[in-house]
Amino acid sequence: MRRIKFGTDGWRGIIADDFTFENVRVVSQAVADYINDRNMAHRGIVVGYDNRFLSDRFADTVADVMIQNGIKVYLSGGPLPTPVTAFAVKVHDAAGAVMLTASHNPPEYNGFKFIPDYAGPALPHITRAIEENVMRLQDVGGVRVLNQEAAVELAFKPGHTGAPAPAAHATKPHIAERIIIDPRPEYFEHLEQLVDMEAIGRANMEVMVDAMHGSGMGYLDVLLKKARARVKECRCSRDPLFGGSMPEPTGKSLAGVCRWIQEEEGRLGLALDGDADRFGIIDAGGVYITPNQFLPLLYHHLITVKGLVGPVTRTVATSHMLDRIARKHGQAVYETPVGFKYIGQNLMEKDCVLGGEESGGLSIKGHIPEKDGILAGLLAAEMVAVHGKSLADLAEEVARQYGGKLYSERLDVRTTPKQKQQVLEKLQELRPAELAGVPVAERVDLDGLKLVLAGGEWVLVRPSGTEPLFRIYVETGQPERIEQIRRDLMEMVGLQ
Missing domain, CATH: 3.30.310.50 (Alpha-D-phosphohexomutase, C-terminal domain)
Known part of the structure; x- marks a missing residue:
């Protein structure tokens, strides 16, 4: 059997080649063992999935394994973006989440991502522990298949390291169950506290939202409409083939948004990748704004407009314009290896107000330590609305303040x-x-x-x-x- 390896952001593979139901059961069992070994089964686990082929079926498979191991499951009632699945961990105080997604990879891929209880990407020591469980299970061929009674007996067996100790007052153990959830209302309410929705409404903006056929449809477009922006929707329908391309929001893949802005004189184009954790931005005039260009503008905006003064964290590959802004405001810069898990760690531990990477991921203070393309798009709309100018014009202004263009x-x-x-x-x-x-x-x-x-x-x-x-x-x-x-x-x- 081919070894299952976790990469920068989980395990990904080609559907029906190595990403099979059998292998998904093995990785699910490895996660179940990780949770039970830490006495967290009673908190349950969130299971979310994106729009890819068979993602809902793979999610059912994960849920079955968790329940067979005495772990309650909060199963999404429909496709979810990765950041919303992560946010649901906080909503339900769960032991973590499994997200079935291959993010921006080609359509033939799917993936398995474990999100720990802090609602951000798994750090290396967590990934290593799960990989060790996977290797052991692959060697012995052991995926646990139990009925409910056996799962309860396992979970509450005295001295069992893979189960919570029953409370002193407990008289009867609870049977693990599957609960269907919709975390959208709580997630929407949370984002509305982070973003100036009234400013977006006052600006009377016309915005195109491109979900790239991913699970981000019904989020950014709905929130912008709620803020009274005029929204044009693009690729906001499910297509597991993503129109024959990769669901990655780059300048080349967003040519349709560029044309619309040029022809209709739209103010802004906002795109999401396949699971909506990465963002793409098209400015007035149909100009693609790279993450390296956008992140410094956002940091400047957070400090000077929103009053969020604090350190910034970025990967080694991300623009040093962030460093210039930090220095001018007397703040520290924390540089990390590539991988948002390191950014998320600094957001939690270093009190950073912004964390970002050149590949299109960001989060801010007050949000979960997971990259969120939906939040990024709303903040871009807020910036255009508040400053009353295009992002390109704002970039010229920021460059003059912080030592020139990069x-x-x-x-x-x-x-x-x-x-x-x-x-x-x-x-x-x-x-x-x-x-x-x-x-x-x-x-x-x-x-x-x-x-x-x-x-x-x-x-x-x-x-x-x-x-x-x-x-x-x-x-x-x-x-x-x-x-x-x-x-x-x-x-x-x-x-x-």
Whole structure:
């Protein structure tokens, strides 16, 4: 049997190849064992799913395994975005959640994500514990299949490490049950407390919402209409094939939104990926706003308009414009490896007011420590409404206040497996005194290799965890230097 491995954000695989009902049962049992070993079964578990092929059936399979292990299940009554599934953990004070989604991956994929009781991505030590359970179960072929009476007996057996100890006053154990939930009302109420809905209404904006056929339909569009914005809906219907493409909100995939804004003179286009945890933004004039451009604007807005003054946390691949803003306001910057789990940890532990990544994930203080594209879209609408200008114009204003524009680019470079290993060895030893004619001021090996140059330019090389591929990120205040910095770095490590 092929080994099941958890990646940056859970386990993903091709449906009917490795993402099968048998394997979903194995991973569900591994999660059930994790919950029972920590005496949390009595709190129950939320199970959510997206619009992908068979996601609802996989969710039923997860629920069955949990119930057979004495764990109450709060099962979504329909497709849910990942951030809403995470929020439901807080609503029900659950031991965690399982979300069936492959996010922005191609249609043939599905995935299994465990969200612990703090309602954010699982940290590495949690993932490792579940993976160890998976390996043990794969070795012995042991997925527990019990009837209700046996599940109750297991859960309340004295001394059993996989069950809560019954309370002293308990007279009869409760049988694990399946409860159908709809967390939308509580989630909507919560977002309305974080976003200035009245400002959005006063602006009389016309906005296009593109759900990309994902589980985010019926969220951002509904909330904007409630705020009295005029909303045009795009791809807000279920299609497990996502129109034949990947449900990833990039400039290229949002061409239809760009055309609508150009032709109809709309103010804003807001898009969500397949499970609505990532955002895409199209500005007035049909201009795509990258996450690296949007995050600094949001941080500036949070500080100067919403009064949320505090540290910021970002990944190694995310714009240092955030650092400039933080410095000017006397705040700390916490840099993390790539993966929102690290951002979420800093939101919880470092009192950060914003956490973000260049791949399109963010959350803010007062929200759950999970990336949320719905919240991001509402905040973008609030910013346009409050400032009375396009995001591009706001970016010009912010750049003037914080030291000038920064330009960011990413390039993916494919290699052979042999070449990948050679490059990795060179990266470990690489300590250049200068790059592209400028002294190297800092060497960061938090995730890949990042060289920060005197004056603030930087370049990052990160290997893919699953493919013979490297991602090269460059940021500079002089766009004509992007190619030179990238080329010189590639020559040093043998990627030419």
